[in-house]
Amino acid sequence: MLSEVISAAFVALWISSCASTSAEDPYMTRALQLMSETPLIDGHNDLPWQLRTQFNNELNKVDLNTLETTQTNIPKIKKGKLGAQFWSAYVPCESQYKDAVRQTLEQIDVVHRMCQQYPETFMLAISSQDIMEAFRMNKTASLIGVEGGHSLDSSLGTLRTMYQLGVRYLTLTHSCNTPWADNWLVDTGSEPSQHNGLSPFGKQLIVEMNRLGMLIDLAHVTEAVMNQVLNMSEAPVIFSHSSAYSICPHKRNVPDDVLIRVKDKGGIVMVNFYNDYVTCSKTAKISDVADHFDHIKKVGGPGAVGFGGDYDGVKRLPEGLEDVSKVPNVVAELLRRGWSDEEVKAALGNNLLRVLSQAERVRDGLKAKRPDDVPIPFDEVKNPCRTSYGYSNAGAVHSLGTLALALTLALQALITGTVS
Ligand SMILES: *[C@@H]1O[C@H](CO)[C@@H](O)[C@H](O)[C@H]1NC(C)=O
Numbered sequence: 541m542l543s544e545v546i547s548a549a550f551v552a553l554w555i556s557s558c559a560s561t562s563a564e565d566p567y568m569t570r571a572l573q574l575m576s577e578t579p580l581i582d583g584h585n586d587l588p589w590q591l592r593t594q595f596n597n598e599l600n601k602v603d604l605n606t607l608e609t610t611q612t613n614i615p616k617i618k619k620g621k622l623g624a625q626f627w628s629a630y631v632p633c634e635s636q637y638k639d640a641v642r643q644t645l646e647q648i649d650v651v652h653r654m655c656q657q658y659p660e661t662f663m664l665a666i667s668s669q670d671i672m673e674a675f676r677m678n679k680t681a682s683l684i685g686v687e688g689g690h691s692l693d694s695s696l697g698t699l700r701t702m703y704q705l706g707v708r709y710l711t712l713t714h715s716c717n718t719p720w721a722d723n724w725l726v727d728t729g730s731e732p733s734q735h736n737g738l739s740p741f742g743k744q745l746i747v748e749m750n751r752l753g754m755l756i757d758l759a760h761v762t763e764a765v766m767n768q769v770l771n772m773s774e775a776p777v778i779f780s781h782s783s784a785y786s787i788c789p790h791k792r793n794v795p796d797d798v799l800i801r802v803k804d805k806g807g808i809v810m811v812n813f814y815n816d817y818v819t820c821s822k823t824a825k826i827s828d829v830a831d832h833f834d835h836i837k838k839v840g841g842p843g844a845v846g847f848g849g850d851y852d853g854v855k856r857l858p859e860g861l862e863d864v865s866k867v868p869n870v871v872a873e874l875l876r877r878g879w880s881d882e883e884v885k886a887a888l889g890n891n892l893l894r895v896l897s898q899a900e901r902v903r904d905g906l907k908a909k910r911p912d913d914v915p916i917p918f919d920e921v922k923n924p925c926r927t928s929y930g931y932s933n934a935g936a937v938h939s940l941g942t943l944a945l946a947l948t949l950a951l952q953a954l955i956t957g958t959v960s
Pocket residue numbers: 676677678
């Protein structure tokens with residue numbers, strides 16, 4: 541009896557404190573209002589990787605309505621008003637030169653199955669228009685981003701096929717070099733540079749991504765790669781989950797000079813909430829995350845900032861941002877700091893929508909261009925798990941052709957007595 545009285549009192553207290561916080565925080569009320577008008581589009585969430593590590597992708601054994609071992613589930617998504625999510629099709633660098641491509645296809649598959657299994661919550665999205673359509677239907681637009689060029693096994697055909705499967709961004713590297721691009725660890729000095737940025741094949745890949753309309757994600761690459769891509773990409777670029785280097789000098793974050801170039805190109809930096817990138821320490825608060833938003837806005841303007849929480853990809857998140865349901869806390873904090881409604885809406889989703897539609901326009905402008913079918917030189921990808929089919933034949937045909945051409949020219953020269 542006594543315990544019931546006590547718990548009843550606790551419940552009453554709990555209800556009144558909850559009611560009073562939301563009623564008394566006009567910034568939160570405003571934040572939720574803005575989030576019902578403009579979709580929150582988050583750049584990076586690793587729920588698919590959690591589905592693999594916790595359930596080996598056996599979705600039938602999981603209920604996303606009640607799952608409690610992840611930072612993302614359906615009630616948390618609803619509470620956090622997650623309008624659109626780039627779900628990460630990530631597989632570790634360890635799989636490079638082994639089964640990375642298969643594992644990545646399986647991660648893409650699990651996102652498709654998630655959308656099929658929970659059609660009332662998720663809608664697969666492959667365009668800026670799809671995002672808005674899902675938002676109008678009160679569903680979370682579900683986009684796919686592949687995290688790490690190792691997932692392609694250095695193949696433009698694989699890139700194109702993944703695009704066909706709905707992939708709309710590729711993070712050029714994860715935390716390992718590929719045969720054509722250097723990763724951020726090179727900038728820490730813990731790994732040697734192999735390509736001084738991008739190799740010639742890496743540059744072919746950038747051109748092909750522009751042609752396809754796939755966003756180029758510069759999270760995880762070296763500064764040299766960032767600058768080379770900013771020099772050559774026709775479409776704006778994204779950092780799907782990186783923060784500001786000036787606030788926390790971690791090599792996964794974006795330095796100011798790059799930030800300015802991202803702005804000039806019309807791109808965005810989507811702020812990562814991982815404590816280690818927010819404060820360069822193990823702990824962080826909501827205000828520390830807001831400092832990154834403020835800084836990116838100051839240096840790159842309100843058009844250069846977005847959200848890229850990295851939920852379910854990281855273990856340490858700021859107090860008050862422990863799972864996806866808490867994201868409105870950041871939005872309220874930005875309003876408290878004087879961000880205008882328009883600036884908040886830009887950060888929530890309008891900036892990403894602008895970037896994606898610009899990439900779509902670049903693609904449409906390049907319609908007449910043929911797919912690039914020149915493969916990476918075999919010498920650059922030789923490894924025991926790779927066969928050389930095609931290369932040897934193409935090489936043989938090529939050298940036969942060259943020989944025939946040389947003979948013809950020599951014969952002509954003999955006959956006509958001229959060398960042209
Ligand atoms: C979406 O939710 C809003 C607010 O709850 C509601 O007014 C609207 O009718 C819903 N739209 C659809 C298509 O379900």
